[in-house]
Amino acid sequence: MEQSAVLHRHLGVQFPLLTLSESNYLNLDDGRKILDASGGAAVGCIGWGNQRAIEAVSKQLGQSSYCATIFYSTRVQEELCRELIGSTKGHMARAYIVNSGSEAMEAAIKLARQYFLEISPPQPARTHFISRRQSYHGITLGALAVSGHEYRRANFEPLLMTNASRVSPCFEFRGKTPGETDVDYVGRLARELDEEFQRVGPEAVCAFIAEPVVGAALGCVPAVAGYFKAVKAVCDKYGALLILDEVMCGMGRTGSLHAWEQEGVVPDVQTIGKALGGGYQAVAGVLANHRVVRAIEQGTSVFVHGHTYQGSPSGCAAALEVQRIVREEGLVRNVREMGTLLGRRLNEALGGHPNVGDIRGRGLFWGIEFVADKETKEPFPVQDHVAMSLAELGLTERYCIGVYPGGGSADGVRGDHIIISPAYNVGVAEIETIVNI
Ligand code: PLP
Numbered sequence: 001m002e003q004s005a006v007l008h009r010h011l012g013v014q015f016p017l018l019t020l021s022e023s024n025y026l027n028l029d030d031g032r033k034i035l036d037a038s039g040g041a042a043v044g045c046i047g048w049g050n051q052r053a054i055e056a057v058s059k060q061l062g063q064s065s066y067c068a069t070i071f072y073s074t075r076v077q078e079e080l081c082r083e084l085i086g087s088t089k090g091h092m093a094r095a096y097i098v099n100s101g102s103e104a105m106e107a108a109i110k111l112a113r114q115y116f117l118e119i120s121p122p123q124p125a126r127t128h129f130i131s132r133r134q135s136y137h138g139i140t141l142g143a144l145a146v147s148g149h150e151y152r153r154a155n156f157e158p159l160l161m162t163n164a165s166r167v168s169p170c171f172e173f174r175g176k177t178p179g180e181t182d183v184d185y186v187g188r189l190a191r192e193l194d195e196e197f198q199r200v201g202p203e204a205v206c207a208f209i210a211e212p213v214v215g216a217a218l219g220c221v222p223a224v225a226g227y228f229k230a231v232k233a234v235c236d237k238y239g240a241l242l243i244l245d246e247v248m249c250g251m252g253r254t255g256s257l258h259a260w261e262q263e264g265v266v267p268d269v270q271t272i273g274k275a276l277g278g279g280y281q282a283v284a285g286v287l288a289n290h291r292v293v294r295a296i297e298q299g300t301s302v303f304v305h306g307h308t309y310q311g312s313p314s315g316c317a318a319a320l321e322v323q324r325i326v327r328e329e330g331l332v333r334n335v336r337e338m339g340t341l342l343g344r345r346l347n348e349a350l351g352g353h354p355n356v357g358d359i360r361g362r363g364l365f366w367g368i369e370f371v372a373d374k375e376t377k378e379p380f381p382v383q384d385h386v387a388m389s390l391a392e393l394g395l396t397e398r399y400c401i402g403v404y405p406g407g408g409s410a411d412g413v414r415g416d417h418i419i420i421s422p423a424y425n426v427g428v429a430e431i432e433t434i435v436n437i
Contacts, residue, residue, distance in 0.1 A: 021048030024423050024430060037395045037434045042215060042248050042365065042421040045275040046325050053280040053321045060317035069311040076316040083323055084272075084287060087257050091266045093293040096286040096303075097311040097319075101247035101273035102138030104284040105209075108269045109142050110305050112207040112241045115268075115292045118299025126240075128200050130193065131209040132169040136217040137245050137271075146209050149217055165200065167192050169214060170223040173358040173369065174377065182224045190230035194237075202238035207269070212259035215248035219367030219417030221360055222254070228263035241292070247273035247284065248365075252326055252424055255336040255363035262362070268292055275424075278322040283315035331424035338426050339363040345435040346420070355380055364424060369417040379416045390418070393437045 008015060017029040024047050026034040036044060046053065060076060067074045081095035096111075098104050109129065116126040131137065133148035144153055145160040148169075153160065168175055168189060176185045197205055208231060214221040235242045244267035249259045253275055256262050260270070268291060273284030296303055326332060343359070343366060350356045350368065357371030357380075370380040420434060 023047045023049060024426060033394070035395055035430065035433060035437075036422065038419060038421050039275075039423050040279060041274065042253060042419065043274045043277075043279045044422075045252060045278045045424045046322055046329075046331065047423045047425050048279070050278075050280070050322075050325065052325060053278065053318060056317045056321035057280055057314050060313050064313050066309075067311060067313050068308075070306060073311070074313045074316065076313055076320060077311045080316045080320045080323075083320060084285065087323075088266075088287065091289060092270065092287040093290040094288050096288070097316060098284050098286070098307060099282045099309055099312065099315065100138075101245075101271060101284050102140040102143045103307060103310075104247060104271035104273055104286050105138040105143035105146070105245065106140055107286045107305055108209075108243050108245075108271050109146065109207075111269055111286065111288055111292060111296075111303065112243060114299075114303060115241065115295050116206060118295040120298075123203065123239075125201075125204055126206045127163050128204045129164045129206055129209060130196055130200070130240075131164065131166050133166045134169050134171070134217045135166070135209075135211060135214065137209060137211075138247075147217075165196060167196050169210075169218065169221070170227045171214075171218060171221055172224055173221070173360065176224070182226065185224055186226045186230045189227060190234055193231055193234045197234065197238050197240070202240075205238060205240040207241040207243045208235050209243045209245060211245045211247075211249060212263055213249040213254050213362055213365060215365070215419065219360075219369055220362070220365045220419055220421075221367065222362045223263065228260070228265045232265045241268040243267060243269045243271070245271050247271050249362075251275040251323070252332040252335055253363055253365050253421065255332065255339055257332060259362075276322070277315060277318040280322060281312070281315040281318035283312070283319045285319075326424065329425070334426075335363045335424045338422075338428070338431055339365070341428065342366055342420065342431050342435070345431060349435050361420075364420075364422055364426065366420045367417045368420070371416075381416055390437065395434060395437045 018026055019029050020027040024036050026036050039045060064074060077097060080097065084095045085092050096107055098107060116123040129146050131146045131148060135148040137143045137147045141159055144156060145164045147153065148166040170189055232242050244260055246259050250272045251257060260267055268289050270287040276285060277283035342364065343361060346359050346366060351359060354374055355370050356368060357374060357377055358369040361367055372378040372380040
């Protein structure tokens with residue numbers, strides 16, 4: 001076969017060619033038809049080949065294929081932002097549309113910084129970001145600097161901004177000690193965060209950044225009840241912002257449109273992506289609350305940031321139509337119903353397997369963590385084996401990246417979990433097929 005001209009992630013691997021994506025299936029040029037159990041990288045939410053979404057994008061391309069958003073806006077961008085703001089029940093004030101989750105995180109970091117320059121009196125000393133270990137917030141240097149993903153950071157560590165530090169994630173399976181109650185565990189993590197504020201100097205912290213349900217870095221790990229209220233209280237105590245990264249777990253994936261709705265907190269800034277456009281265009285976004293928007297409005301009223309292709313009309317059209325389909329077809333309800341079924345069936349089918357350490361998730365966002373030993377929880381780096389056999393059996397192999405600290409595994413060990421995150425319109429029969437495979 002002719003050598004690929006694409007600088008693929010794995011240069012030595014010959015990727016099969018995707019020829020047609022239909023409903024929840026992917027057709028490859030080697031004749032295989034794959035049940036897409038992960039929506040690509042947790043992107044697909046209305047399935048593939050949806051005519052409404054395709055027509056909305058085509059129509060928009062016919063009207064205006066590009067908009068220089070430093071000069072103009074488009075009706076479709078205005079409508080999308082209104083729809084997104086409306087979905088937060090008035091908590092968020094404005095939306096900012098970009099092309100990827102990483103861009104969204106870059107914008108969120110800058111928004112937080114600019115907020116402290118615009119408030120009265122300004123707090124220019126606030127330059128530090130606290131996030132969590134085993135986290136992933138994007139691949140660009142700024143987003144990577146606030147990520148705690150050893151494998152992805154390793155080569156670029158000297159290039160990353162140093163005014164970022166990390167605390168423990170809320171990870172019940174590996175972080176909670178035997179006999180510790182949820183309340184005690186949450187209290188311990190909140191104290192750790194408080195101590196990190198103290199160490200850095202509370203007047204130096206811009207924001208705390210976290211994913212409500214940790215996706216790629218840990219494998220669909222929801223926080224213990226009360227955790228987000230506790231960390232928000234620490235942020236409030238020191239006047240820092242809370243940035244929630246909902247690029248992967250947001251826009252309905254975990255059974256509510258915004259994952260924070262299930263945590264009893266509202267972020268100051270929120271990033272969204274992936275299921276926002278459902279794979280019909282590259283589109284992501286940032287939502288900012290009234291506090292942040294008011295400060296910038298009353299200050300310079302210029303958010304000093306921007307990308308040539310931001311707010312692209314076709315991206316906005318894709319996101320707007322996908323979100324309307326999700327709403328009109330009641331797909332978030334299906335996420336809850338099918339998610340409950342998926343979780344129950346995974347536990348029934350795999351809970352007793354000696355190499356399955358933990359099955360966790362929320363909505364249609366489930367992770368299975370493999371262990372070499374159920375008792376010691378020694379990590380079991382099985383990614384390649386699992387990926388290959390699942391692909392051969394007809395299930396997409398992605399999304400499976402894991403990074404674990406200590407406990408028998410060196411930093412940077414990958415592949416101890418897989419993620420199952422099918423489209424929101426998945427049915428009972430498909431759930432059964434996924435579980436059986
Ligand atoms: N944040 C989270 C939580 C993610 O999972 C990802 C991507 O997987 C990103 C940010 C970066 O998004 P993108 O790959 O669209 O740049």
